[in-house]
Amino acid sequence: MSSSDQNSQANDSSVNQQAPVDTSNNSTTHFGYKTIEKDDKISMVAGVFHSVAKQYDVMNDLMSFGIHRLWKRFTIDASGVRPGNKVLDLAGGTGDLTAKFSQLVGRDGKVVLADINSSMLNVGRDKLRDKGLVQNIEYVQANAEYLPFEENTFDIVTIAFGLRNVTDKDKALRSIYSVLKPGGRLLVLEFSKPEHELLNKAYDFYSFNILPKMGELVAKDGDSYQYLAESIRMHPDQETLKGMMENAGFEQTTFKNLTGGVVALHKGYKF
Amino acid sequence: MLTSKIANELLLPQVLTAALELLINKALLLNINKGLSLQTVSEKTLTLELAELAFPLSFTVSSQAKVMVSSLTERSDCTISTSVSTLKKLKEEQQITQLIKQGELDVIGDVKIAQQFAAIAQSLEIDWQSELAKHIGDVPTHKILQFGNKVTKSLGKHSTLLQADVGEYIVHEKRLVASSGQVKRFNQQVADVSNKVDKINSRINTLFSQLSSKK
Numbered sequence: 001m002s003s004s005d006q007n008s009q010a011n012d013s014s015v016n017q018q019a020p021v022d023t024s025n026n027s028t029t030h031f032g033y034k035t036i037e038k039d040d041k042i043s044m045v046a047g048v049f050h051s052v053a054k055q056y057d058v059m060n061d062l063m064s065f066g067i068h069r070l071w072k073r074f075t076i077d078a079s080g081v082r083p084g085n086k087v088l089d090l091a092g093g094t095g096d097l098t099a100k101f102s103q104l105v106g107r108d109g110k111v112v113l114a115d116i117n118s119s120m121l122n123v124g125r126d127k128l129r130d131k132g133l134v135q136n137i138e139y140v141q142a143n144a145e146y147l148p149f150e151e152n153t154f155d156i157v158t159i160a161f162g163l164r165n166v167t168d169k170d171k172a173l174r175s176i177y178s179v180l181k182p183g184g185r186l187l188v189l190e191f192s193k194p195e196h197e198l199l200n201k202a203y204d205f206y207s208f209n210i211l212p213k214m215g216e217l218v219a220k221d222g223d224s225y226q227y228l229a230e231s232i233r234m235h236p237d238q239e240t241l242k243g244m245m246e247n248a249g250f251e252q253t254t255f256k257n258l259t260g261g262v263v264a265l266h267k268g269y270k271f
Numbered sequence: 272m273l274t275s276k277i278a279n280e281l282l283l284p285q286v287l288t289a290a291l292e293l294l295i296n297k298a299l300l301l302n303i304n305k306g307l308s309l310q311t312v313s314e315k316t317l318t319l320e321l322a323e324l325a326f327p328l329s330f331t332v333s334s335q336a337k338v339m340v341s342s343l344t345e346r347s348d349c350t351i352s353t354s355v356s357t358l359k360k361l362k363e364e365q366q367i368t369q370l371i372k373q374g375e376l377d378v379i380g381d382v383k384i385a386q387q388f389a390a391i392a393q394s395l396e397i398d399w400q401s402e403l404a405k406h407i408g409d410v411p412t413h414k415i416l417q418f419g420n421k422v423t424k425s426l427g428k429h430s431t432l433l434q435a436d437v438g439e440y441i442v443h444e445k446r447l448v449a450s451s452g453q454v455k456r457f458n459q460q461v462a463d464v465s466n467k468v469d470k471i472n473s474r475i476n477t478l479f480s481q482l483s484s485k486k
Binding site: 067069070071073074076077079080081082083100103104106107131132133135256258259 | 279282284285286288289314331333334335337339341342343345346
């Protein structure tokens with residue numbers, strides 16, 4: 001199924017920008033505003049990211065006016081990474097966080113860039129190799145719900161702008177908890193709910209009217225960016241995600257709103 | 272001083288560290304001093320805690336000889352807590368002990384790391400003329416630098432003159448100039464004298480009128 005087909009229904013919903021009522025049950029989940037079978041989500045999300053992989057970095061800069069770089073820097077600063085640490089950059093895509101972590105953990109450390117999507121992983125690997133970052137980075141194609149690592153492996157796990165695309169977020173959080181070492185921490189950087197109503201409205205207008213057009217113009221794929229806007233609205237808000245992390249076993253869970261809550265950084269520890 | 276909350280809301284630490292990182296790595300790229308090597312500080316971190324900033328600045332040299340700037344404090348090999356004004360005094364090494372005693376400077380960790388970072392910064396050499404010529408050509412570069420030199424010389428001349436005038440004022444003239452308090456007191460005294468003169472004038476007029484009525 002092409003991304004265009006996947007989102008034909010989503011396009012109609014751009015008229016009404018309010019997120020629909022959650023109608024998902026145990027066997028279904030969301031793909032943007034659509035309710036779909038859980039088994040279909042992976043391939044549908046894969047379709048989106050195969051389509052945008054090559055233009056991903058350019059689009060990120062355009063869509064966020066470059067602010068995504070500051071959000072990622074904030075994540076690095078909040079991670080407390082030390083030389084020798086083992087870091088898992090989950091849904092790491094084109095490797096922005098991996099590049100920074102790789103230089104901060106040094107020769108004795110290790111960074112694993114994991115993504116479920118092979119196209120994103122390839123773009124990330126090429127980009128990092130072009131930067132000369134080769135010595136302490138490993139690449140793994142993995143599903144966040146079934147992480148192929150031993151228990152208690154990583155000091156830090158990050159997932160930046162990836163959790164909302166995961167089919168079963170609770171399962172993914174439990175899987176992440178399992179691979180973290182005691183004392184390790186998870187950092188979730190994700191779009192969230194703006195704190196102020198005015199900002200929320202402006203953000204809605206931008207997301208549903210301008211963003212898909214930019215996607216069409218630059219990446220020749222407006223539908224994928226329509227999905228992006230919808231998936232952000234369907235993602236749990238700050239407090240809900242905090243609760244989900246706590247349910248998965250994380251302790252001292254906190255979140256910090258960035259840019260008025262457009263993005264939030266959640267942090268939780270495994271003890 | 273910027274409060275930590277406002278700085279974080281505006282992502283100021285990230286803006287500043289990103290700008291510094293860009294500047295430093297660009298400067299390293301343009302460096303023409305072949306003797307400069309980052310090997311001595313490879314994978315080392317120097318952290319600056321400035322009184323004027325609500326967040327620390329950490330400079331880490333990666334094994335790829337890139338400098339990374341962050342607000343991380345967890346991995347520092349040497350942390351210097353001071354202020355911008357004291358930072359300028361650090362050029363004179365003999366002052367360091369005195370500054371620590373005065374509480375203006377606090378160093379935690381290996382001070383050699385800080386010295387190695389400082390040595391690298393001082394040995395940076397950038398041929399601005401060649402860099403500019405690459406972009407705008409030789410002749411415009413020559414003209415711009417000629418103009419720049421003239422402006423610098425002229426500014427230097429004016430600065431010397433200004434310094435001399437200010438010095439003259441501070442050393443000699445300032446002592447002779449009446450203070451605002453003195454001027455105020457003088458004005459009060461003049462007003463008092465004026466009042467007394469008015470009273471005497473009125474008294475004389477009264478006496479004259481009494482004299483003329485007796486005649």
